[in-house]
Amino acid sequence: MAEKSAASASLSDEQIQELVAKSHQAKKKAYAPYSNFHVGAALLTEDGITFTGCNVENAAYPVSCCAERTAIFKAVSEGYKAFRAIAIAGEVENEFLAPCGSCRQVMREFGTDWTVYLTKPDLSYRAMTVGELLPCHFGPEDLNKPKVKGQ
Amino acid sequence: MAEKSAASASLSDEQIQELVAKSHQAKKKAYAPYSNFHVGAALLTEDGITFTGCNVENAAYPVSCCAERTAIFKAVSEGYKAFRAIAIAGEVENEFLAPCGSCRQVMREFGTDWTVYLTKPDLSYRAMTVGELLPCHFGPEDLNKPKVKGQ
Amino acid sequence: MAEKSAASASLSDEQIQELVAKSHQAKKKAYAPYSNFHVGAALLTEDGITFTGCNVENAAYPVSCCAERTAIFKAVSEGYKAFRAIAIAGEVENEFLAPCGSCRQVMREFGTDWTVYLTKPDLSYRAMTVGELLPCHFGPEDLNKPKVKGQ
Amino acid sequence: MAEKSAASASLSDEQIQELVAKSHQAKKKAYAPYSNFHVGAALLTEDGITFTGCNVENAAYPVSCCAERTAIFKAVSEGYKAFRAIAIAGEVENEFLAPCGSCRQVMREFGTDWTVYLTKPDLSYRAMTVGELLPCHFGPEDLNKPKVKGQ
Numbered sequence: 267m268a269e270k271s272a273a274s275a276s277l278s279d280e281q282i283q284e285l286v287a288k289s290h291q292a293k294k295k296a297y298a299p300y301s302n303f304h305v306g307a308a309l310l311t312e313d314g315i316t317f318t319g320c321n322v323e324n325a326a327y328p329v330s331c332c333a334e335r336t337a338i339f340k341a342v343s344e345g346y347k348a349f350r351a352i353a354i355a356g357e358v359e360n361e362f363l364a365p366c367g368s369c370r371q372v373m374r375e376f377g378t379d380w381t382v383y384l385t386k387p388d389l390s391y392r393a394m395t396v397g398e399l400l401p402c403h404f405g406p407e408d409l410n411k412p413k414v415k416g417q
Numbered sequence: 418m419a420e421k422s423a424a425s426a427s428l429s430d431e432q433i434q435e436l437v438a439k440s441h442q443a444k445k446k447a448y449a450p451y452s453n454f455h456v457g458a459a460l461l462t463e464d465g466i467t468f469t470g471c472n473v474e475n476a477a478y479p480v481s482c483c484a485e486r487t488a489i490f491k492a493v494s495e496g497y498k499a500f501r502a503i504a505i506a507g508e509v510e511n512e513f514l515a516p517c518g519s520c521r522q523v524m525r526e527f528g529t530d531w532t533v534y535l536t537k538p539d540l541s542y543r544a545m546t547v548g549e550l551l552p553c554h555f556g557p558e559d560l561n562k563p564k565v566k567g568q
Numbered sequence: 569m570a571e572k573s574a575a576s577a578s579l580s581d582e583q584i585q586e587l588v589a590k591s592h593q594a595k596k597k598a599y600a601p602y603s604n605f606h607v608g609a610a611l612l613t614e615d616g617i618t619f620t621g622c623n624v625e626n627a628a629y630p631v632s633c634c635a636e637r638t639a640i641f642k643a644v645s646e647g648y649k650a651f652r653a654i655a656i657a658g659e660v661e662n663e664f665l666a667p668c669g670s671c672r673q674v675m676r677e678f679g680t681d682w683t684v685y686l687t688k689p690d691l692s693y694r695a696m697t698v699g700e701l702l703p704c705h706f707g708p709e710d711l712n713k714p715k716v717k718g719q
Numbered sequence: 720m721a722e723k724s725a726a727s728a729s730l731s732d733e734q735i736q737e738l739v740a741k742s743h744q745a746k747k748k749a750y751a752p753y754s755n756f757h758v759g760a761a762l763l764t765e766d767g768i769t770f771t772g773c774n775v776e777n778a779a780y781p782v783s784c785c786a787e788r789t790a791i792f793k794a795v796s797e798g799y800k801a802f803r804a805i806a807i808a809g810e811v812e813n814e815f816l817a818p819c820g821s822c823r824q825v826m827r828e829f830g831t832d833w834t835v836y837l838t839k840p841d842l843s844y845r846a847m848t849v850g851e852l853l854p855c856h857f858g859p860e861d862l863n864k865p866k867v868k869g870q
């Protein structure tokens with residue numbers, strides 16, 4: 267039912283199933299009147315607390331927000347910045363829902379070695395790390411490296 | 418100490434002061450390593466529940482999120498979409514912090530007649546409506562109006 | 569046919585009509601498979617050069633870009649940062665198309681006293697300044713003002 | 720001097736070097752007063768036309784735009800939507816500059832099999848496909864797949 271990888275080793279099957287289930291519950295809060303594409307996410311912090319998120323769209327499409335980011339912004343606003351895993355839930359039949367590039371970048375801000383569970387509506391999942399989803403990543407430490415100026 | 422308008426009539430002075438204080442508390446959670454500009458927000462729903470937010474920046478600046486939006490996305494993800502007021506808190510000495518255009522657009526998605534409290538670090542505030550902050554606004558109802566095609 | 573204001577005083581009727589016409593031409597390039605809402609923009613630099621833009625949508629809605637921003641980013645990438653006016657063109661019957669909040673913020677980065685022409689499909693227009701569209705604006709000079717820290 | 724892959728097979732060494740050089744030229748137009756991180760991009764269309772871009776920042780960080788996206792939006796606004804390659808240029812000493820997640824998503828909208836040249840200030844480069852940079856990608860065709868509703 268689930269493809270498992272080293273990345274998900276630290277969570278028990280039960281913990282994963284609970285996180286996946288919560289991501290599908292979160293989907294029900296989605297405000298997606300424009301795409302009608304409802305997405306949910308459930309984020310597990312290092313401290314064991316779960317934050318859920320859904321997509322929140324806007325008539326001006328570019329200021330819409332994805333479920334994954336909603337969950338992460340929420341956690342940070344409550345003081346949590348160390349994450350173990352995030353599960354992502356969509357509605358597409360028999361497909362693992364993958365995060366968009368922007369969400370991968372937001373995840374990457376808080377580390378590359380934590381787990382993303384891409385799930386299907388039947389609650390099966392595929393585990394990948396943030397680093398696997400965003401290879402050759404650009405992140406916080408890159409901004410302050412020595413530069414070649416006035417080239 | 419505070420400029421009051423019709424827009425804020427529905428909240429008592431005490432309620433406003435509480436909301437403003439919460440927005441300044443929320444500022445302490447800000448993740449703003451790039452701008453070092455810490456912002457907080459406190460959003461009051463029609464049901465009387467308060468959601469707080471802070472800015473959450475990213476090494477890739479465009480995927481950063483503002484405090485106001487964090488609070489709104491959070492509320493929506495918990496099932497709240499009707500808002501009475503939002504207070505915004507910054508750190509600039511003796512200045513009312515105004516929301517950016519993107520946040521005004523996100524606010525506008527959920528109505529134009531609710532109140533935005535622009536506050537100063539000394540907790541004084543200025544009340545405006547979302548509609549006053551985003552005149553000639555573009556919103557949900559504009560997407561489905563009759564169009565002139567093939568022009 | 570057109571509401572005129574002090575803001576548009578510096579452009580001749582002919583110049584305005586040309587800019588408005590170009591914004592409607594630009595609309596034809598719109599990549600808007602998700603909203604089917606085609607928007608165009610034409611930006612006039614201080615040097616008298618016109619840059620056009622259209623909306624460019626994305627399956628991941630939040631990374632979509634509006635027509636106004638496309639025109640501005642384009643101009644900046646060619647070395648132009650001083651603007652006189654921008655015209656915005658949509659398809660909604662008998663309605664002046666207003667810019668979203670994000671675009672107002674991008675405009676505001678390059679000044680508050682230049683003109684935005686909100687147009688209708690029949691090429692009539694309404695002139696407003698960037699400052700009128702984004703009252704109580706937040707901008708470049710606000711980031712470096714003295715702060716009250718450790719509050 | 721350069722790592723070559725199948726992905727870049729279709730461009731001659733000379734063409735690649737020209738594209739890379741243009742991306743570094745484009746960097747000079749960057750408007751990056753907040754990060755002081757100047758980025759350039761050069762995009763080659765299937766028709767052999769090159770569009771350049773730079774980052775365009777904003778005091779409200781989230782409405783900033785990256786160089787890669789500026790180049791793509793520009794091309795689309797001129798009627799080009801089929802791309803062969805894009806080169807990305809930064810200033811970090813001896814480092815290949817990788818695109819952020821949002822830019823990967825914007826690239827992916829226009830296909831997965833075209834080439835991204837991550838370059839160093841010394842003009843050396845590393846070629847990757849869009850698909851390699853955004854594995855398990857979410858794109859246009861995913862929005863209309865059959866959904867499991869009312870779950």
Ligand SMILES: [Zn+2]
Nearest residue numbers: 332365366369
């Ligand atoms: Zn996303």
Ligand SMILES: [Zn+2]
Nearest residue numbers: 483516517520
């Ligand atoms: Zn904002």
Ligand SMILES: [Zn+2]
Nearest residue numbers: 634667668671
């Ligand atoms: Zn816009």
Ligand SMILES: [Zn+2]
Nearest residue numbers: 785818819822
């Ligand atoms: Zn980028």
